[in-house]
Amino acid sequence: MKLKFKTQVYQTHAVESVVDCFAGQPLLDGLTYRIDPGQQTQASAFDDEGFKNADLALSEAQVLENIQTVQRRQNLPASTSLTEFTTYDTKGNRGPVKAAYKKDALAATRIHLDVEMETGTGKTYCYIKTIFEMNKRFGWSKFIIMVPSIAIREGVLKSLQITAEHFTEGYSKKARFFIYNSKRLHELESFSSDAGINVMVMNIQAFNARGADNRRIYDELDDFQSRRPIDVIAANRPILILDEPQKMEGSATMEALPRFKPLMILRYSATHRTHHNRIHRLDALDAYNQKLVKKIAVRGIQTRGLAGTNAYLYLEGIDISRQAPVARIELEVKLKSGQIKRQLRRLQFRDDLFAESGELDQYRDGFTISQIDATNDTVEFTNGVVLKAGEASGDVSEHDIRRIQIRETIKAHLDREKQLFAQGIKVLSLVFIDEVAKYRDYGQPDEQGEYARIFENEYELLKNEYLSELVIDNEAYRKYLGGIAPADTHNGYFSIDKKTSRLKDPVVGARSVDSDDVDAYDLILKDKERLLSFEEPTRFIFSHSALREGWDNPNVFIMCMLKHSDNTISRRQEVGRGLRLSVNQHGDRMDNPAVVHDINVLTVIASESYKDFVAGLQHEISETLSARPRQATAGFFTGKLLHTEHGQVEVNADMGSGIEFYLVQNGYVDRQKNIVDKYHEAKATGLLAELPDDLKPYAEQVFALIDTVFSEGQLPKIEDGRKPKTNPLNANFDKKEFQALWQLINRKAVYRVDFSSDELVRKCIAALDKELRVTPLQYTVQKGIQKDGLTDDQLRGGDGFEVEETATEYGDSIHSRVRYDLLGKVAENAHLTRATAANILRGIQSAVFDQFRQNPEHFIAEASRLITEQKAAMVIERLAYDEVEERYDVDIFTANQTGQDFSRATEKLKNHVYDYAITDSDVERRFVKELDVSSEVVVYAKLPRGFLIPTPVGDYNPDWAISFRAGSVKHIYFVAETKGSMSSMKLREIEKTKIECARRFFHEISQQVTDEKVKYDVVTDYGTLMDVVSSIT
DSSP: OOOOOOOOOOHHHHHHHHHGTTOOOOOOOEEEEEOOSSSSSEEEEEEEEEOOOOOOOOOHHHHHHHHHHHHTTTTOOSSSTTTTOOOOOEEEEEEEOOOHHHHHHHHHHEEEEEEOOOOOOOOOHHHHHHHHHHHHHHOOEEEEESSSSSHHHHHHHHHHTTTHHHHHHHSOEEEEEEOOOOOOOEEHHHHOOOEEEEEEEETTTTSOOOOOHHGGSSSSSSTTTOOOOHHHTTTTTTTEEEEEEGGOOSSSHHHHHGGGGEEEEEESSSSSSSSSEEEEEEEEHHHTTTTOEEEEEEEEEEEEEETTOOOEEEEEEEEEOSSSSSEEEEEEETTSSOEEEEEEEEOOTTTTTHTTSSSOOOGGTTOBBBEEEETTTTEEETTOOETTTTEESSOHHHHHHHHHHHHHHHHHHHHHHHGGGGGGGOEEEEEEEGGGGGGGGGTTTTTHHHHHHHHHHHHHHHHHHHHHHSSSOOOHHHHHHHOOOOGGSSSEEEEEOOTOOEEOOOOBOTTSSSSSOHHHHHHHHHHTTTSSOOOOOOOEEEEHHHHGGGGOTTEEEEEEEEOOOOTTTTTTHHHHHTTTBBBOOOOOOOOTTTTTHHHHHHHHHHEEOOHHHHHHHOOOOHHHHSSSSOOHHHHHHTTTTEETTTTTEOOOOOHHHHHHHHHHTTOOBBBBBOOHHHHHHHHHHOOOOOOOOOOOOOGHHHHHHHSOOOOOGOOOOOOTTEEEEOOBBBBGGGGGHHHHHHHHHOEEEEEEOOHHHHHHHHHHHHHHOOOOOOEEEEEEEEEEEEEOOHHHHHHTTTTTEEEEEEEEEEOTTTTTSSSOHHHHHHHHTTTTOOHHHHHHHHHHHHHHHHHHHHHHHHHHHHHHHHHHHHHHHHHHHHEEEEEEEOOOOGGTTTOOOEEEEEGBBBSOOOSSBBSSSSSSSSSHHHHHHHHHHHHEEEEEOOOEEEEEEOOTSBBOOOOOOEEOOTTTSOSEEEEEEEEEETTTTTTHHHHHHHHHHHHHHHHHHTTTSSSSOOEEEEEESHHHHHHHHHHHH
């Protein structure tokens, strides 16, 4: 299996952010120079000529101006100079860097750029693509990627290998890459003499350590014609790319950088410690909100003593069944042999633990189940004891906690695997331990360590339980699960002793938490693709925690830390190993925005409580977001750019004040102008107050700008991994009324849009003639005089002058020195060819076109907006759906069903196809309540997330399918979308487009049947639904 790569917009933005900093640099192929041949007895003509990077042709002022343009484009703080570097002091406050750091950095180069990218978003891919783009635009061809550890070095090499074909397709050339090795110096000759793209990967120990091998880079070497390797490297004026630079800020590294004579230094990290010129930001919040990484869920484990008893109990979780909820409780049980063993039992309301345990005394007093609450995941006993899911009580040892963690890992794995198997996604679980002996014990006859033995026992029990409960029609997964033996499904990745071929603990340096074992990383990376295949039985991977940096397999869905907690590794670093989006058996990334966070959930099995783990992780994420602004003030908003479909709009002082006033007026900020939860709650439910009229045209962009201000309410929602449960289908699903509706709507289709450019030109000309009105440029001239009796406060506040006279004048700007590419800008903004844009502008009335003179920027923005609107309207008008043979299978209701969060569940329902409905809002909850008691409704379903209708603006998932009683309404079969408000202002433009496309889809599939047709509409409540289904149209 080969991983596939595709061009993604967010990664392209990261690349553009770097290359645009050098706009105006001419394209120059590598400049030739004579390579120092050293002291050779026989000079070779081949070695005489080298190719180095051309020098920067731009002045520092030009580079700074480019950097500021890039920063403004992303609303990042603008650099005031190229050499203003800041870092954190010992108290965590940001201030200037130390003089020695700045001296070394500027001795290396004047150009330092920072790119911030969250772990798992393809940071390595981005800087490799940047290498190709820099070569294409400017001709630069010599690059060095510096990394802080062996693990990252091996990972970068693997990335260069697996992306080579992808970049060859895009750029029609290959890069030559190698790892620097002081014993293979002939590669440096090729690095210098080759005219193509050359990439050298080196870890900092190759030049900043004191060992003899590490110092060879600075020595005149006999086997290198008495030359110093560093001089040969420096002659190329390489571009340095630093991966994880915060780990490479020691004095030895910084002092060495000038010796490479780099043209520039680019730094890539998710957590920069020192800030230089930050030109791109994709932080933890951006990555989560844009759905570029997995969602995180946590299964915590908590121990506590119960007053008055030492009874051992562990509540693993609560399952929903067709009858009553079932509690999975581990307790001590007396076997027939008299042995006491801890066993997991599935217990129901009124079950007595005293009887279940074989009448053990510790369960005698009141341990009869009095309530099982699936919503809050608790079990209550008649003696008043309440146990929460993930809670262990009584005599709980370290061994017990580890056994519980292993079982939770297996259970979480099987839950996820059952959901994803039919979609062709292999699920992997990664277990980090601190001692090889816990996994592989060579003193035992079977060489199994404690954890391997526990794993196989628990896996066999859970596998049999799942096989007994899997629905009969899920034959493929039953066969897969039943066909893998427990001993074959786990494997260990550790260091290997070369003499004995036995696994061993990796060697870790005194100041390090990561190992430098190249062979161990080779094995991990070599097996990366193989582990993604269903043909490879390994699904559970045990590895040493010191090798964690080597693991970035995209299909790690479960992560367990069977190790003592240590402060050197943060929770964020731990979960970072599993954040990449998964791939299927074809190597395709599972990143469809409609279902990305249903599929991609990383479950962490923690050895602490859910609450403690989440609090700690969110605190760590919050600390890394320190560069984000915290106050939503007019001063912050003013000067920012809003990127609209019709071009950029700068927020002026009046608009900035308007945004601040809007937030204050609606209680969305506190007195310190920090954004409060009320804002985020209103946004999530679609109930945000309307913006002032002047800001309404930019509503989406204004809210996006507000969201760049950090608040606690924005932090990624980390779910409780025990909350999701399977929602069982009931007999309503098999009713003939629902099956008839399902047969009508389960069509798959592709869309096409047919319209001619001529028709678009005609409609745009008519719209522009009718609606294009431009405000002339207005100049206000104010005459003022200094006040008498000035005070110090007046001067400080800028109130030292008073206005005596104001005059307003209008003028043309066509004669200004600014040149406007009218045709190019309109074509770019409206996504048209220049020819089509020219035909439109040529056709409008001369009086309308003459407005361009009065205010070119406004003319371009308004013309672009009107053309885009006409184009969007025509897309809907001319949209057609062609049905394909493939249909949606009933599997999307059962086998592929994602776990449901029952904290949002309704009461048990009588007419729904599931026993419960999981609602997303109060609007949906009220809607379900009325649907379920309606005498007109026979059966209804909340449509699964996997039921998608393709549209030009992304896949669309309708909310409800409803079958009415024949004769009670006009439209028996109905598909509904529930919205809290029908005001078009409150529905985002994309949502409106998707809804219009859905209308077209259901209209077209209804045309193909002669009997009952399917009606689709948007409703706000049950009353409006009945109005629609009862109407004649």
